[in-house]
Amino acid sequence: MHVFDDAWGRGPTRVEEDRYELFEGPRYRFELDRRGFVKTFSAGLLVLLVAKRGSAQESGRGFSGGDRMPSDVGAWLHIAEDGAVTVFTGKTEIGQNIRTSLTQAVAEELGAPIASISLVMADTAKTPYDMGTFGSRTTPTMNAQLRKVAAAARAVLADRAKARGKTLTPSIFGELVKGSPLVATVTNTVAPKPASQWTVAGQAAPKVDGRDFVTGRHRYTTDLTRESMLHAKIVRPPAYGATLVNADTRAAEAMPGVVVVRDGNFLGVAAPTVAAAGAAMEAIKAEWSAGPRASARTLFADLKGNAGPIEAKGGAKNVTAQYTIAYIAHAPLEPRAAVAEWQGDALTVWTGTQRPFGVQQELVDAFHVAADRIRVIVPDTGSAYGGKHTGDAAVEAARIARAAKKPVKLVWTREEEFWWAYFRPAGVIDVSGSVGADGVLTAWQYHNYNSGPSGLSTPYAIANAIEKFHQSESPLRQGSYRGLAATANHFARESHMDDLARAAAMDPLAFRLKNLRNERLAAALNAAASKFGWAARKKSQGVGFGLACGIEKGGYTATCAEVEASNGSVTIRRLAVAFECGAIVNPDGLDNQVSGAVVQGLGGALFEAIEFDGGRLLNGRFSRYRVPRFADVPPIDVVLVNRADLPSAGAGETPIVGVAPAIGNAILDATGVRIRSLPMIPNGLPASTSQV
Amino acid sequence: MSQCPRWWRVVECILMKVILRVNGTARQVEVAPGDSLLSVLRDTLDLTGTKYGCGEGQCGACTVVIDGQAIKSCQTKASQTEGRAITTIEGLERNGRLHPLQEAFLKHEAMQCGYCTPGMIMAGVAFLTANPNPTDAAIVAAMDKNKNVCRCGTYPRIVDALKDTAHARI
Numbered sequence: 001m002h003v004f005d006d007a008w009g010r011g012p013t014r015v016e017e018d019r020y021e022l023f024e025g026p027r028y029r030f031e032l033d034r035r036g037f038v039k040t041f042s043a044g045l046l047v048l049l050v051a052k053r054g055s056a057q058e059s060g061r062g063f064s065g066g067d068r069m070p071s072d073v074g075a076w077l078h079i080a081e082d083g084a085v086t087v088f089t090g091k092t093e094i095g096q097n098i099r100t101s102l103t104q105a106v107a108e109e110l111g112a113p114i115a116s117i118s119l120v121m122a123d124t125a126k127t128p129y130d131m132g133t134f135g136s137r138t139t140p141t142m143n144a145q146l147r148k149v150a151a152a153a154r155a156v157l158a159d160r161a162k163a164r165g166k167t168l169t170p171s172i173f174g175e176l177v178k179g180s181p182l183v184a185t186v187t188n189t190v191a192p193k194p195a196s197q198w199t200v201a202g203q204a205a206p207k208v209d210g211r212d213f214v215t216g217r218h219r220y221t222t223d224l225t226r227e228s229m230l231h232a233k234i235v236r237p238p239a240y241g242a243t244l245v246n247a248d249t250r251a252a253e254a255m256p257g258v259v260v261v262r263d264g265n266f267l268g269v270a271a272p273t274v275a276a277a278g279a280a281m282e283a284i285k286a287e288w289s290a291g292p293r294a295s296a297r298t299l300f301a302d303l304k305g306n307a308g309p310i311e312a313k314g315g316a317k318n319v320t321a322q323y324t325i326a327y328i329a330h331a332p333l334e335p336r337a338a339v340a341e342w343q344g345d346a347l348t349v350w351t352g353t354q355r356p357f358g359v360q361q362e363l364v365d366a367f368h369v370a371a372d373r374i375r376v377i378v379p380d381t382g383s384a385y386g387g388k389h390t391g392d393a394a395v396e397a398a399r400i401a402r403a404a405k406k407p408v409k410l411v412w413t414r415e416e417e418f419w420w421a422y423f424r425p426a427g428v429i430d431v432s433g434s435v436g437a438d439g440v441l442t443a444w445q446y447h448n449y450n451s452g453p454s455g456l457s458t459p460y461a462i463a464n465a466i467e468k469f470h471q472s473e474s475p476l477r478q479g480s481y482r483g484l485a486a487t488a489n490h491f492a493r494e495s496h497m498d499d500l501a502r503a504a505a506m507d508p509l510a511f512r513l514k515n516l517r518n519e520r521l522a523a524a525l526n527a528a529a530s531k532f533g534w535a536a537r538k539k540s541q542g543v544g545f546g547l548a549c550g551i552e553k554g555g556y557t558a559t560c561a562e563v564e565a566s567n568g569s570v571t572i573r574r575l576a577v578a579f580e581c582g583a584i585v586n587p588d589g590l591d592n593q594v595s596g597a598v599v600q601g602l603g604g605a606l607f608e609a610i611e612f613d614g615g616r617l618l619n620g621r622f623s624r625y626r627v628p629r630f631a632d633v634p635p636i637d638v639v640l641v642n643r644a645d646l647p648s649a650g651a652g653e654t655p656i657v658g659v660a661p662a663i664g665n666a667i668l669d670a671t672g673v674r675i676r677s678l679p680m681i682p683n684g685l686p687a688s689t690s691q692v
Numbered sequence: 693m694s695q696c697p698r699w700w701r702v703v704e705c706i707l708m709k710v711i712l713r714v715n716g717t718a719r720q721v722e723v724a725p726g727d728s729l730l731s732v733l734r735d736t737l738d739l740t741g742t743k744y745g746c747g748e749g750q751c752g753a754c755t756v757v758i759d760g761q762a763i764k765s766c767q768t769k770a771s772q773t774e775g776r777a778i779t780t781i782e783g784l785e786r787n788g789r790l791h792p793l794q795e796a797f798l799k800h801e802a803m804q805c806g807y808c809t810p811g812m813i814m815a816g817v818a819f820l821t822a823n824p825n826p827t828d829a830a831i832v833a834a835m836d837k838n839k840n841v842c843r844c845g846t847y848p849r850i851v852d853a854l855k856d857t858a859h860a861r862i
Binding site: 094095096097206207210211213214215216217218219220222223225273274275330331332333334335380381382383385411413414588589592593595596597598599600621622623627628629630631633636 | 724726727731734735738739740741742743744745746747748750751753780781782784785790794797798801803804805806807808809810813832833835836839840841842843844845846847848849850851
């Protein structure tokens with residue numbers, strides 16, 4: 001038994017830009033091996049979607065099962081002989097409500113009621129391979145795929161009904177598929193209904209299993225139990241990057257029912273109760289080497305490294321500034337957790353993750369077991385926001401379960417969640433922009449260090465623009481987050497745009513519209529401004545107004561803010577947000593996502609920041625790390641712009657990007673103080689002012 | 693465990709039999725003096741609707757109602773709740789009928805991932821029982837005071853659900 005990589009093996013030094021948010025490598029690897037898992041459908045109608053054309057699947061032939069699904073199958077739908085419709089997708093439900101919106105899409109195309117359709121999601125033994133639920137990709141890709149599968153199933157059923165001289169209704173689905181099992185395949189060329197013909201999709205639909213959530217009946221990973229299950233605790237290092245030198249585990253091992261596992265840098269215990277596991281953990285005397293002692297005090301200089309200053313060229317008015325972005329935590333209310341159970345050399349893990357197949361691969365790498373011996377099941381999860389891409393808890397629980405020879409459950413504490421998950425990247429952004437006397441942007445130089453490339457490109461027409469992302473060495477473990485880089489890039493760009501509007505003595509809205517060449521973004525900007533009453537806004541002492549806009553992941557958003565500053569503190573009085581993401585699938589669900597993104601965005605905009613020094617996290621608990629709460633939420637007007645003529649884009653992330661710059665611009669308007677760091681007001685208005 | 697290993701703190705291993713009144717039913721459980729009500733509800737009684745969120749009374753996910761008060765079960769010793777009327781999220785439904793606030797959460801879809809929902813509903817039930825006709829500001833102040841956190845940011849919908857429930861009763 002040996003650990004090949006510890007948590008601080010930094011992985012590849014260079015990553016593809018669009019995979020930047022998946023940068024973090026696995027934390028552990030252990031020895032082991034083996035294979036074999038079987039999936040079968042013995043009867044009924046099975047419709048497969050082949051994602052790539054040309055990878056021919058036989059149509060109309062009995063499906064034998066037994067083998068692994070070809071990797072180009074993107075989704076499937078099964079109609080059983082009792083008429084039950086089951087749809088299989090590798091996507092995960094993490095609160096973004098796709099279990100409902102995907103069900104709506106299938107109901108629409110199949111012509112069956114929502115209540116008759118069930119979705120099996122995120123189970124590596126039952127659902128097609130899926131890269132993961134991130135990047136706002138579920139609606140543009142999976143929704144479209146399930147539409148095609150359902151449309152193809154409808155076509156098969158319609159043919160059979162016609163052959164038997166019957167009218168096709170959901171009540172005869174079962175009878176139509178009786179007999180020898182049938183497999184139909186569809187390719188991406190099948191055309192589903194246009195949004196203009198939708199009757200089920202496009203309407204508000206309640207959460208399909210909402211009742212389970214308001215009654216406490218839904219079982220999250222943290223709520224699962226297995227026969228003779230043990231509870232695990234992990235002995236954590238006292239600082240980032242510390243390595244285990246020595247551990248005296250004798251006292252813990254002598255406790256009744258306690259299993260202790262030491263494997264390289266990994267040290268964990270399991271016991272019949274949580275309390276006994278905690279006592280065993282406390283009884284271990286572990287000695288750790290010091291780590292690199294990362295500190296927030298040198299963070300931004302560290303990230304920028306030795307890069308030289310940037311020069312702006314041309315233009316009558318020039319504005320140059322540096323913006324900084326702190327690390328923040330996802331703090332999903334359900335912490336990372338896993339239940340792991342070995343049966344011989346086969347492993348089943350229940351865990352809350354956005355990447356069930358990614359976690360399966362982590363387990364393959366950690367235990368050297370073939371993928372078909374490892375099953376990962378994701379119960380609908382207590383949120384993620386990009387924070388649950390990795391399988392840390394799954395690997396830890398599985399490692400201890402293998403030694404204990406019993407099922408093991410591991411639930412991270414809130415402190416572990418803050419310390420040992422990963423953070424939204426911190427960053428430094430240098431911007432220089434020039435504007436002519438006529439209000440036309442003439443030059444733009446933009447350098448982002450470490451926060452990521454997404455949302456880097458300006459949507460404004462600028463003849464002379466240089467925009468670069470510079471990957472850096474992050475002192476803390478970092479990874480995906482809801483709109484991570486786009487939030488940073490929009491904060492810098494849209495703050496800078498207001499400074500340039502001031503330099504040109506123009507209204508911020510007029511200035512943006514003058515320089516925009518994108519009709520959809522201009523429409524979103526006008527929709528937000530109109531709802532907000534931008535033109536009729538009235539300045540008064542201490543009150544200010546700001547706006548911001550942007551394009552991200554196929555969505556177009558604009559935000560307007562009104563703030564009041566007095567006695568060194570800032571109150572957000574109201575916000576208006578417009579969002580356009582093509583054809584809207586579930587308007588109420590979309591409103592919920594937009595408003596939720598804005599509320600979450602308030603935290604990173606105003607006060608959330610990870611504090612660390614000497615390689616230690618200083619504020620890793622809710623009493624020290626402030627998240628948005630009831631009293632922090634201003635009135636929020638959400639305007640949804642429906643474009644039924646355009647394909648649906650995702651919505652979970654984009655509405656977050658305008659929050660910080662709109663508020664920052666409103667603070668500038670109210671006080672004359674330009675704040676160029678996220679969070680902007682962790683301790684109220686900064687004493688030192690950067691007058692524009 | 694009859695004999696405590698010497699390195700255990702002695703209080704950890706003295707188990708007491710207590711009778712807890714949970715959702716109208718008397719349940720005899722063995723608890724150690726340090727056991728939180730949250731751990732007894734979840735791990736002993738398998739009432740997993742009550743959630744762990746922070747372990748320091750700062751997120752409200754573990755809120756239950758005890759004698760009409762919203763109580764954070766992670767900060768409450770199980771042994772100290774003997775004889776008191778404990779209501780958890782599982783106890784609100786009566787004969788298949790949801791509590792009006794549960795219905796209002798569904799109507800307003802006042803949730804996303806749903807993990808905070810049981811704690812929100814229990815805090816809301818206690819508040820509305822004591823304050824049948826609250827203003828919006830009073831709802832916000834009370835929920836804020838109970839420290840309930842929704843990381844998905846559905847606060848405005850939760851306020852609407854409470855308001856709706858209050859108005860429906862008048």
